Amino acid sequence: MPEFGPDAPTGYLLVAALLFATGVFAAISRRNAIGVLIGIELMLNAAALQFAAYGRFAKSAADPQGQTAAVFVIVVAAAEAAVALALLFAVYRRTRDIDLEQNRELRS
Amino acid sequence: MTLPAPLAALPAPELALCVGLGAILLADLVPALVARRVAPWLGLAACAAAGVCLAVAPGDGAGMFAVDAIGRLARGLILALLALQLLAAAGDRRPARDVGVLAAALVALALGAGVTAAASHALPLWLGLELVALSSYALVACGGGDRRAAEAGMKFVLFGGVASAAMLFGLGHLYGATGSLDFASIGSGLAAASAAAVAPALLLAAAGIAYKLALVPLHGYAPDVYQGAPPLAVAAVSTLPKVAAAAALVRALQFVVPPAVAAPAALAAGLALVAATSLLFASFTALVQRCARRILAFSGIGHGAAVVLAAACAPQRAAVAAIAFYLLAYTAANTGALVCLALLERGPRGSDLAALAGSGRRRPWVAALLCLFVASLAGVPPLAGFLGKWGVLRLAFADLGAPALLAAAFAFVAATAIAAWSYLLIVRAVLFAGDSGPTDPREAAPLPVPLPTAVVLLLCAAATCGLGLWLDGFTAFAAVGP
Incomplete structure (x- = not known):
């Protein structure tokens, strides 16, 4: 099996790690809630890609568990995005702002 | 009696909660039933049925769920807490149209908590935690709350999304390192793998559970959610996920150790x-x-x-x-x-x-x-x-x-x-x-x-x-x- 290329896991895993790192960076650096949400989606997609890659290049034979997990991740990511967007709409309707720094009424 | 394959994949108590959730959502479409506030009582009936199932036939759901002491105790506690929450919801003076949403979210929360507490496979564990999270967000923000409830919900969903995605990435790495998502196979695979290679993955996977238990440094959302959310939602969100996460932690430790x-x-x-x-x-x-x-x-x-x-x-x-x-x-x-x-x-x-x-x-x-x-x-x-x-x-x-x-x-x-x-x-x-x-x-x-x-x-x-x-x-x- 080649070390790198379409028939080796390395490339897929590298892309997944890169996606995950980008998502983490977006999630912790963005002040806008939509930006954080995009970061979370990137992290979830990185995980799905990783599952699919590990399933395809499993040690013995291709393992269906990884592909199954990836499909589940896609479905749950959609559900999570729907709930999160509904919540952000609720915040926006009340305060006209979804900036995390501006919505800070709750404190000790 | 044998159930068709997709239904047999879920243990009987959780299946009973699923049926109850469907009944509540259907009853929410009938105005006469909404006006009579039947939703909490439907939920209580499902809860009782789930309790009987748990005592008689907990079931291992096609091998993805464990039948062990901590799972049994945690699921029993989860059902008892659900019954308390539904009773409190029945006594709540909120408008009748909100009661159905509240009861549905509570039953969904208990369903996710039960799946999490019973799971001996990484996929149902993560799915259970996600169901717990999604219904918690709904409870916190959609209960007719005010601006502070919405703010609490927003912080909750963003914190929770990051923790859940990080946990999933860690689980993916564990799957790659051990070749399986089953706890037992992960445990035996970990014994063979080098500690340095799997430690980051284990840490990421543990983050999801630590978040549900609100451990430092993943506790940040808890005070805001407690303060901003409607009180009944806080009572549910502060107890059920903790029970589920504690059971998951104990089970995960049992398979590693x-x-x-x-x-x-x-x-x-x-x-x-x-x-x-x-x-x-x-x-x-x-x-x-x-x-x-x-x-x-x-x-x-x-x-x-x-x-x-x-x-x-x-x-x-x-x-x-x-x-x-x-x-x-x-x-x-x-x-x-x-x-x-x-x-x-x-x-x-x-x-x-x-x-x-x-x-x-x-x-x-x-x-x-x-x-x-x-x-x-x-x-x-x-x-x-x-x-x-x-x-x-x-x-x-x-x-x-x-x-x-x-x-x-x-x-x-x-x-x-x-x-x-x-x-x-x-x-x-x-x-x-x-x-x-x-x-x-x-x-x-x-x-x-x-x-x-x-x-x-x-x-x-x-x-x-x-x-x-x-x-x-x-x-x-x-x-x-x-």
């Missing part, structure tokens, strides 16, 4: 360090809070950390009984305290200590019960909370050869002593502080407490006072089975 032997020193020390940090941080931070619900939030962080301390102790078999009892005592007292607070609060910032001042005069019985629940949380003997703490301490002091566990046990004692002061702040505000609220004659004679709510309070109080009498019986009950 064989149940009969002590945890490896490094693992136990890591868990003890996390527990001690959270305990001390929570107890000190609670002292400077000016809101009763935020004090309860930091109390919840401390109680979650105590469970981790118990899980770090060996042997696992004894830890299961101690953890189950601790969770039972904590959830009963916490649910009772939050329901009491809901009855005492008035106005938009009603849970502030200043706003609660003298509220005990309006509802003396509720205030007395609140003091009872808070005393149990603080660990005043002979209440259930004290016995729970005692059980955890006995485990931690059982093995005097592990310095990390010993240090964490001393941190637990110190944190309990410090936290007692913050609980006293609540008692002082409710009982002794002068009444600063408006002297409206309608306010002076509040509405009577609804019957279902009174039943909830009495059940919580009975558990808080009476569990001590049944401690031996409970330990024997917890020890039965695999």
